[in-house]
Amino acid sequence: MKAEEAVEQRNPMEDFLRMDRIPHIWCPGCGIGTVVTSFADALKKSELDLNKVAVVSGIGCTGRVAGYVKFDSFHSTHGRAIPFATGLKLANPELKVVVFSGDGDIAGIGGNHLIHAARRNMDILVICVNNFNYAMTGGQVAATTPLSANLSTAPYGNFEYPFSLPYLVETCGATYVARWTALHIRRVTRSIQEALGKKGFSFIEVITPCVTLYARRNRLGDGLNLLKYYYDKSEIQHGADTRTVGIDYQGKLIVGKFVDKEKPTFLECMNTQLQKTLGDKYVPYGVKP
Amino acid sequence: MRKLKADPKGVLTGAHYLDGDFAIAEGALAAGCRFFAGYPITPSTETAERFAERIPFVGGVFIQMEDEIASITALIGAAWGGQKTMTVTSGPGFSLMMENIGLAAMMETPLVIANVQRGGPSTGLPTLVGQADMLQVKFGSHGDYEIIALSPDSPQECFDLTVKAFNLAETYRVPVFIMTDECVGHMHEKVVIPPADQIEVVERKWYQGPKDKYLPYKPDKDLVPFMVKAGDGYRFHTTGLTHDERGYPMINAEVQDWCVRHLVDKINKNAHKIIEYQEEEIDNAEVVVVSFGITSRVAVKAVQEARKAGIKVGTLRLITVWPFPEARIKELAKKVKAFVVPELNLGQVRREVERCAFGSAPAIGVPHCGGWVHDPDDILKAIKEAAR
Numbered sequence: 306m307k308a309e310e311a312v313e314q315r316n317p318m319e320d321f322l323r324m325d326r327i328p329h330i331w332c333p334g335c336g337i338g339t340v341v342t343s344f345a346d347a348l349k350k351s352e353l354d355l356n357k358v359a360v361v362s363g364i365g366c367t368g369r370v371a372g373y374v375k376f377d378s379f380h381s382t383h384g385r386a387i388p389f390a391t392g393l394k395l396a397n398p399e400l401k402v403v404v405f406s407g408d409g410d411i412a413g414i415g416g417n418h419l420i421h422a423a424r425r426n427m428d429i430l431v432i433c434v435n436n437f438n439y440a441m442t443g444g445q446v447a448a449t450t451p452l453s454a455n456l457s458t459a460p461y462g463n464f465e466y467p468f469s470l471p472y473l474v475e476t477c478g479a480t481y482v483a484r485w486t487a488l489h490i491r492r493v494t495r496s497i498q499e500a501l502g503k504k505g506f507s508f509i510e511v512i513t514p515c516v517t518l519y520a521r522r523n524r525l526g527d528g529l530n531l532l533k534y535y536y537d538k539s540e541i542q543h544g545a546d547t548r549t550v551g552i553d554y555q556g557k558l559i560v561g562k563f564v565d566k567e568k569p570t571f572l573e574c575m576n577t578q579l580q581k582t583l584g585d586k587y588v589p590y591g592v593k594p
Numbered sequence: 595m596r597k598l599k600a601d602p603k604g605v606l607t608g609a610h611y612l613d614g615d616f617a618i619a620e621g622a623l624a625a626g627c628r629f630f631a632g633y634p635i636t637p638s639t640e641t642a643e644r645f646a647e648r649i650p651f652v653g654g655v656f657i658q659m660e661d662e663i664a665s666i667t668a669l670i671g672a673a674w675g676g677q678k679t680m681t682v683t684s685g686p687g688f689s690l691m692m693e694n695i696g697l698a699a700m701m702e703t704p705l706v707i708a709n710v711q712r713g714g715p716s717t718g719l720p721t722l723v724g725q726a727d728m729l730q731v732k733f734g735s736h737g738d739y740e741i742i743a744l745s746p747d748s749p750q751e752c753f754d755l756t757v758k759a760f761n762l763a764e765t766y767r768v769p770v771f772i773m774t775d776e777c778v779g780h781m782h783e784k785v786v787i788p789p790a791d792q793i794e795v796v797e798r799k800w801y802q803g804p805k806d807k808y809l810p811y812k813p814d815k816d817l818v819p820f821m822v823k824a825g826d827g828y829r830f831h832t833t834g835l836t837h838d839e840r841g842y843p844m845i846n847a848e849v850q851d852w853c854v855r856h857l858v859d860k861i862n863k864n865a866h867k868i869i870e871y872q873e874e875e876i877d878n879a880e881v882v883v884v885s886f887g888i889t890s891r892v893a894v895k896a897v898q899e900a901r902k903a904g905i906k907v908g909t910l911r912l913i914t915v916w917p918f919p920e921a922r923i924k925e926l927a928k929k930v931k932a933f934v935v936p937e938l939n940l941g942q943v944r945r946e947v948e949r950c951a952f953g954s955a956p957a958i959g960v961p962h963c964g965g966w967v968h969d970p971d972d973i974l975k976a977i978k979e980a981a982r
Contacts, residue, residue, distance in 0.1 A: 323831065326842060356827035361671070372831060372843060377824035379674065380833035380843070382697050385667040388631075388659060392668030393824060395655045396629055396675025400825050421660040571657075579650045588603075588653035 320355065321345035323375045330369060334520075334528015336487030336513030337367050337434055341374070343490055344405070344432065347497035358401050361390040363410035365441045366515075367434040370405040384415030387422045390429045398572060398591035401430075401501060408435040408449040412468050416448065423477035423506045428570040430500045430507040433470060434487075436515035444518030451554035455522050471563050472547040474508045481507035482547065482564035487514070488536035489560065496562060505570050512539075512558060525555070596797045600624050600757075602790035604652045609786050614752040614779040615640035615682075618708050618772060619648065620787060621756025622680050626795050627706070628654030629677040631668040633661055633687060636720045637776040638710035641682040662687035666694040669705045673698075674832070676823035678760055680706040684776075685714045688727055689734070695769055696735030697834045699857060702811065702819060704763035704798055706756070708772040710779040711887075711938075713964035723776040724964030725887055726939035731771050732916050738854050740861035742868055743771040743916040745886040749783045755913070761796040762868060766860060767818050773915060775938065777888035777967060801828070811853075812839040817860040865917040872911040875901075879908030880931045881980040884923075884947050884957075886912040888967055889936050896936075896973035905981045915943070920950045927954035932980035936960035936973045956980075 316324065322345070331337050348358065355376060362371035364383035371378040377400075381389040386404045394402040404411070411419055411433045422429065438456050439445040446459035449470065453462045471482045481503055483496040493511055500507035512535050514520055516528035525531050539558040542550075550559040569577065572591045579587045604623035612620065618641045622630070630649065632642040646656040654677075659665040662683055669679040683691065688709050698705055711727050713719030727734075731743045742762050746755045756772055763770040801808050801820035808828045811819050822828045835843035836850045844853075861868070876882065881900070885893045890911045900907045910926070912919070927933075932955050935944035944959035951957055960976045962968050 323842075356829070357825050359824045372833060375829050377674075377829060378831045379671070379824075380831070380835065381667065381670070382694055382834055385663065385694060385697075388664035388667040389671040391657070391659075391664070392629070392631065392671025392673075392679070393675045394671075395657065395668075396672035396677040396679070397823065397825050400675070417660050418664055421664070575655070583650055587650050590653050590655060 318345055321348065321375055322373055326373055329373055331366065332517045334514065334516035334532070335366070336436070336511070336532060337370070339487045339490060340432065340434055340493060340511050340513065341370055343493040344497055346494045347501060350494070350498050351501045353401055353501060357399055358403065359393055360403050360405055361386045361393065362404070363406040363415060365407040365410045365439070366436070367405060367407035368410055384410055384413070385418065386410065387415055387418040387429070387431065391422060391427050394427065394429055395572070395591070404429055404431040406433065408433060408437070408470070409439045409447045412470055412473070413448040419474065420477045423474045423479045423508070425571045426478055426480060426505045426568055428504050428506070428572065431509070432497065433508065433510050434513050435470065435510050436513045436519060438515055438519045440515045440518050444515070444522055451552050453554045454519070456519070457522070467552065469547070469551040470508070470510045471550050475547045475564050478506065479508045479564060480505035480566050480568050483562045484510040484512070484550065484560045486512045486535040486539050486558060486560060488532050489539070499565070505568055598795050598797060600790040600793035600795050601626055605790040605793060606787050607789045609784060611782055612749050612785040613640065613782045614746065614749045614774055615710060616644045617749040617752035617785050618682065618756045618774070619644035620785070621753040622706065622760070623648060623652060624787065624793055625678065625757045625760035627678045627680050627760060628652070629669070629672040629679040630656045630681065631659050631665040631672070631679070632681045633659055633665050633683070635684045635687045637712055637779050638682045638684045638708065641708060662690040663694060666691040666698070666707070670694065670698050670701060670703050673703045673705050674824050678704070678764070680708070682708040682710065684710050684712045685718060685724070685727060686716070688730065692734040696737060696739065698769045699735065699739040699741060700834050701832050702767040703769070704767050706759045706763055706770050706772065708756070708774060711773065711775040719965050721776070722965045723888060723938060723967065725775050725889065725937050726942065726964060728773065728915060728937070728939065728942040731773055739857045741769050741771060741916060742766065742861065742914065743773050745773045745912055745915050746778060747887055747890050747911065748778065749781060749785045752778065753785050753787060757793060757795065761794070764796045764798040765818070766864065767798065767821060768861060773887070775887050809839040810841045811837060813856060813860070817856070817863060861917055868914060868917055869919045870913040871919050871922065872913060874909045876908035876910065876926070878906055880906045881934060881977050882908045882910055882926055882930050883934045883936070883973070883977065884910045884912065884943070885936055886915055886943065889938060892967045892970055893936055893973050895970035896977060899970070899974050900977040903978070905977060907977055912943070918946050918950065923947055923950035924952060927951035930955050933957040934960065934973065934976045934980050936962070936968050936976070938962050938964040938967070
């Protein structure tokens, strides 16, 4: 085999994925893999030092991302990816720490950590894949399930109001907030790339079909149908007032970049305050000399 | 594992008048801890306050998290970021930490947790003493695993054992607990902090080999795997799932057997190097009082009275509670009439003494639900009964 042929045969994802762990466990038609591809593409374009990228996941379908990406990667406990990432980032501030997890993990069991990390403007990027249900455990109702959707623990239709994640995190202080569907591949990639280039708490929600559970129980067709359905139902409104972007069952999806602003991060605030109070006696932490 | 001298920046050399909670914070700083995440809870809060006050002059982070679950999880993240980390809590917070104590054990993460025990269960006695988390510390998270737990009996020992706790955590890549109590935590005594060059600190075994050959869970000769930190280019993976040497999840009985036995063996097979206890007048003793923490100081009075009455009483004070000095108790059980075990719970360590004595000698408990320390007369009564 000639050298140039060998180069061509090399999988372009090899720098980003643990090829010895492929194939992955995700169902055909699931959107998580697409988001991972966008993440890899965004990293490639960002030209960040991949040795300084760390990925933290919780538990669930999206929680498996940490196991497939070829970075320093941590598969933590259910709901706790954000505090894990907080410790990691503060211990080694030169890292670019990305939390990659699902809606149940981040907004359900881990909701308390989500709001506090946003409040502190912790310098991490959270990519939240929202498939409107707890998929790993067999399709139970979630904090993001639209009203009336049918799931195994809402067998007669969901009657709890869902979170609107962009509204939630903006209110708590996030400095970058975007929402896309899994089929907005280039836009997801661009959002991740933008967020990777920013300091502060960034949050990207990606609406993704769960073909095996959510789609089947609600008779919404196969993965491709639903992927396309979400895409077609979406309306790009950059800068939309996040109070207006709530999601109704099979309704219109407002997508776009809603928030993009600058604000000092947790470590910057810590250094500023302590310097102000203690002057020269303060030993700065996590700032490059 | 590398043995070094403490970084003088964190060492407040001199003689001080400190309570146990403050002494724990000073021990942590002396040991090289530069990351503390915690949540306020009586009677442990003073440790967090002291750390928050001191760390800006040393260089590091104090963060008050949103709850104890976040605190312990942030420690695990920070430990993999390369820092020595600690938190402090008491009963309710300790219960909240349990799931992620299991994660720390599973990921083989060095960290230190101090539990300033108060009366339980539930909210119990927030401001009053207890010693009833002694089994929870060993068994509180689900599944089989091993940890190390130490029990100081004075503010001085709070300092000394906190340094030791960090050294053990780094040596064995395991969560280490300082199981103190409200009395010791709030007791003010003289604490002597030695010069930095007289404090030995241990640093974890950093892996130095080729980047693509690193296996985060391959046991070394001492059973402890090498560690790296995030950002150094090893691109490693770690998970709370059952995993192989690579840290990759493996969901089958065979790898489960290897993985769990490793966590347990790593501590049990090194137990003889870890265990520390203090004995007095043990050689010809017919009764041995086994105690720990504040109770060992209360027992002193009862032991003195018993000796005046002509009873040959020895004492064994547990400094390491887990792993338990099983072999020593077994050996003593063949020689003594009985053990007396006073503790501020209804018999948690007594049960362990009884197990290790294996029928050779009874273990007579002096149970107490907490809220106050024992009346020494109750311990004396038990010693007299044991000597009969």
